[in-house]
Amino acid sequence: MILLLRSFLVPAGSVLLAFLTGGILLFLSGSHPVEAYIALFQGAFGDLSSISRTLEKATPLIMNGLAIAFALKAGLFNIGAQGQFLFGAFAAAVAGFYVQAIPSVFHIPLAIFAGMTAGGIYGLVQGALKAFSGAHEVITGIMCNYIAINMTDYLVNHPFRDRSPGNIVARTPQILDTSRFPDVAGIPLGFIAAIIAAILVWWIVRYAVFGFEIRVVGSGINAARYSGVRIRSVLMGTMLISGALAGLGGAVETQGVVHRFQPGFNTGLGFEGITIALLGRVHPLGIIPAAILIGAMKAGAGMMQFSAGVENEIIDVIQALILFFVTADVILQKMLPGIKWAEGERLSLSTGWGGNS
Amino acid sequence: MVDRALPAICIYCWIFTIILFPATAMSGCGDGKTFCIGLVTDVGVIDDKSFNQSAWEGVQKAGAELGAVIKYMETRDAKDYEQNIHMFAKNNYDVILTVGFALGEATIQAAGKYPRIAFIGIDQFQAKPVHNVAGLIFREDIAGFKAGALSSMLSKTNIIAAVMATDLVPPVAAFQKGYKAGARYINPDIKIISSFHPGGLDASFTDPEWGASTAAQAIAQGADVVFAAGGLTGNGALIEVAAHRGKYCIGVDTDQWFTVPSARSCLVSCALKQIAPAVFTLIKLAHQDQFPEGNYYGDVALSSFHDFDKKIPEKIKQDLLEIESRIKDGRITISADE
Numbered sequence: 001m002i003l004l005l006r007s008f009l010v011p012a013g014s015v016l017l018a019f020l021t022g023g024i025l026l027f028l029s030g031s032h033p034v035e036a037y038i039a040l041f042q043g044a045f046g047d048l049s050s051i052s053r054t055l056e057k058a059t060p061l062i063m064n065g066l067a068i069a070f071a072l073k074a075g076l077f078n079i080g081a082q083g084q085f086l087f088g089a090f091a092a093a094v095a096g097f098y099v100q101a102i103p104s105v106f107h108i109p110l111a112i113f114a115g116m117t118a119g120g121i122y123g124l125v126q127g128a129l130k131a132f133s134g135a136h137e138v139i140t141g142i143m144c145n146y147i148a149i150n151m152t153d154y155l156v157n158h159p160f161r162d163r164s165p166g167n168i169v170a171r172t173p174q175i176l177d178t179s180r181f182p183d184v185a186g187i188p189l190g191f192i193a194a195i196i197a198a199i200l201v202w203w204i205v206r207y208a209v210f211g212f213e214i215r216v217v218g219s220g221i222n223a224a225r226y227s228g229v230r231i232r233s234v235l236m237g238t239m240l241i242s243g244a245l246a247g248l249g250g251a252v253e254t255q256g257v258v259h260r261f262q263p264g265f266n267t268g269l270g271f272e273g274i275t276i277a278l279l280g281r282v283h284p285l286g287i288i289p290a291a292i293l294i295g296a297m298k299a300g301a302g303m304m305q306f307s308a309g310v311e312n313e314i315i316d317v318i319q320a321l322i323l324f325f326v327t328a329d330v331i332l333q334k335m336l337p338g339i340k341w342a343e344g345e346r347l348s349l350s351t352g353w354g355g356n357s
Numbered sequence: 358m359v360d361r362a363l364p365a366i367c368i369y370c371w372i373f374t375i376i377l378f379p380a381t382a383m384s385g386c387g388d389g390k391t392f393c394i395g396l397v398t399d400v401g402v403i404d405d406k407s408f409n410q411s412a413w414e415g416v417q418k419a420g421a422e423l424g425a426v427i428k429y430m431e432t433r434d435a436k437d438y439e440q441n442i443h444m445f446a447k448n449n450y451d452v453i454l455t456v457g458f459a460l461g462e463a464t465i466q467a468a469g470k471y472p473r474i475a476f477i478g479i480d481q482f483q484a485k486p487v488h489n490v491a492g493l494i495f496r497e498d499i500a501g502f503k504a505g506a507l508s509s510m511l512s513k514t515n516i517i518a519a520v521m522a523t524d525l526v527p528p529v530a531a532f533q534k535g536y537k538a539g540a541r542y543i544n545p546d547i548k549i550i551s552s553f554h555p556g557g558l559d560a561s562f563t564d565p566e567w568g569a570s571t572a573a574q575a576i577a578q579g580a581d582v583v584f585a586a587g588g589l590t591g592n593g594a595l596i597e598v599a600a601h602r603g604k605y606c607i608g609v610d611t612d613q614w615f616t617v618p619s620a621r622s623c624l625v626s627c628a629l630k631q632i633a634p635a636v637f638t639l640i641k642l643a644h645q646d647q648f649p650e651g652n653y654y655g656d657v658a659l660s661s662f663h664d665f666d667k668k669i670p671e672k673i674k675q676d677l678l679e680i681e682s683r684i685k686d687g688r689i690t691i692s693a694d695e
Binding site: 053165168169257258262264265298301302303305306311312315 | 484
């Protein structure tokens with residue numbers, strides 16, 4: 001129990017420090033920090049609809065955080081999550097408006113499946129490149145993100161464009177009602193799906209044989225090879241699942257929030273997954289509170305701007321500060337020397353770079 | 358020990374302040390006396406030197422004249438359109454402006470939910486009139502006509518050019534159509550080199566290199582006046598023309614004298630959409646309970662000639678005024694086809 005508490009120390013301390021630093025910045029820019037933070041809090045948790053919005057914002061962050069964290073377990077840094085997310089969102093939109101006249105019970109899972117498949121296959125491509133040619137997944141991931149952005153731009157501008165009269169922008173038609181997510185007792189269905197996904201991922205990493213193989217590969221390629229792990233299959237399998245998770249995030253965003261695919265609606269979500277994964281200490285269940293925190297900041301930013309007059313770029317600054325303090329946890333440990341930090345509190349990001357097969 | 362307790366103390370202080378300070382007081386919107394005007398930007402900042410800023414200038418003017426409470430919300434994420442509009446609506450604002458085509462759907466939706474609030478949608482064509490929504494749109498063909506007429510009058514080589522973003526966007530196509538018509542109205546034999554960007558919606562407004570090379574080509578073919586319409590692509594063309602001595606360029610939408618200062622050496626004028634005055638008028642109409650539903654056409658005009666004012670012959674200025682009045686009373690009509 002104490003060990004568990006200790007693993008929360010770095011993230012919690014980082015968040016606190018980031019908010020304190022953010023408060024100083026707010027003060028220097030002429031706003032009242034307390035007033036601003038109260039507005040932020042009210043905008044995120046003030047009433048039922050704002051809580052629901054917070055969860056809605058947290059959902060894609062959980063999915064992308066899981067995608068990044070899962071790949072990190074095998075020592076892979078899946079920076080291509082953004083592209084996988086985009087393809088997932090796009091595929092779910094196509095399944096959502098193209099397939100007609102089937103009941104919700106089939107349509108919703110069908111669109112989800114389309115999104116997961118699209119994201120998964122795109123992840124698999126990057127996994128295969130790594131497994132067979134040794135191409136670093138960070139490089140291919142960045143390239144694949146560009147391909148995904150431009151490809152989806154093209155697809156929504158030409159073959160899948162919304163041809164309804166009066167429309168002048170590139171976007172797909174709206175998805176049908178049968179493929180949209182309903183709310184379950186005020187909680188967005190997507191959020192429930194995200195929680196289930198997080199538990200599943202945690203179980204796989206912890207108890208499944210494949211999860212064990214992933215961790216072995218993550219802790220050292222050579223050791224893994226020596227102990228008879230099929231490294232290529234593990235690398236490809238990891239990227240397939242990681243991509244499917246990001247794709248699921250895209251599908252949920254399309255079916256639950258945007259209700260169509262439109263360029264510019266999903267920018268940056270894949271990269272924010274990195275923040276979430278690190279803030280959640282790369283633990284599938286730690287990602288949930290991390291995502292809710294960032295989701296709350298996004299949901300509350302509007303209220304902060306409206307009633308406290310704070311430019312909402314400050315949210316980006318605080319987010320960046322959180323990430324900074326989490327990754328540079330040495331700073332935190334120096335500042336609070338009285339605390340016994342948990343053993344192995346070091347983030348093992350570096351393995352992502354050493355994993356040449 | 359103190360070190361260890363520090364985070365806990367901070368958290369306590371935090372929770373304590375949240376309990377101590379309840380919701381901040383409201384501004385009095387909705388009490389029947391205070392008139393409140395809210396503006397929601399498209400993704401971007403309020404001082405964008407473009408539509409957001411022009412609309413906000415109109416709001417500020419109306420606010421000063423009516424003694425109204427004014428406030429804007431900058432949209433960060435396209436998913437927040439609805440929420441940002443809702444923020445004003447929930448606080449009983451009387452008029453809510455939304456800037457840009459992209460907010461059209463969210464505006465109509467909010468209008469249905471808040472039938473007592475007047476919504477002004479800038480650049481939002483209303484296919485089906487809703488009683489509390491006015492779509493502020495502009496006749497780009499008329500703006501283009503004026504630019505075309507001016508180009509034709511300025512040209513010495515009798516060759517002029519138009520460098521445009523994609524014709525997939527109806528306003529761009531309308532600008533070009535009007536430009537040709539205006540140029541031919543002055544000189545039926547003028548040669549017009551007109552090019553649309555071949556890319557799609559995303560690329561065609563953000564390709565200054567294409568704009569520059571296309572403008573350079575047109576100049577090489579003898580054009581001495583270039584009309585550029587299309588975001589950064591157009592700006593690229595303007596800047597290119599500025600590098601050629603003795604050539605003129607004409608900008609679009611807002612007064613680009615201020616937004617593209619590096620084109621000042623060629624920029625004679627701009628085909629303006631006069632957003633601020635139209636916003637001002639619409640807000641006043643809403644205040645007098647005479648809010649118009651459906652589409653409201655704002656004025657289009659050529660901007661001030663700035664440094665070129667002395668170089669433009671009085672004859673041309675007179676002719677432009679004449680054209681203006683002929684368009685107003687219908688003696689000039691711009692046909693649907695070229």
